[in-house]
């Protein structure tokens with residue numbers, strides 16, 4: 393068994409889409425980034441690479457590479473899952489946190505789980521997504537950013 397941890401933060405700005413786990417969420421503010429800025433997908437990818445000691449998302453999908461401009465991060469997540477398999481691992485489960493003061497994410501959690509389960513080819517019971525606010529504290533609480541955290545468990549196959 394191998395455990396991995398991932399973290400990501402993106403700035404919340406006007407005139408950008410808010411995409412988390414491949415699900416577009418209605419919001420006045422969206423996440424700024426080179427790709428679609430899907431912080432949840434990025435945190436999960438980093439947890440997978442971390443568990444397999446394969447480096448990080450920046451090594452595999454550099455944000456200086458024009459190929460990844462406005463990239464769909466779920467395509468990157470699918471590629472990361474393939475790489476994990478090629479390296480002889482099976483994904484057992486993931487657990488994640490999204491920390492956002494706005495918008496309210498609870499109505500979208502089941503859609504996000506289903507989206508991740510589909511792309512990662514896992515049963516939805518193996519995907520946990522939890523959302524919370526930051527109680528008004530720091531940049532997340534002041535609606536300037538959204539943070540995502542992920543842990544995953546891999547098994548040698």
Ligand code: MG
Nearest residue numbers: 400401431434
């Ligand atoms: Mg990111």
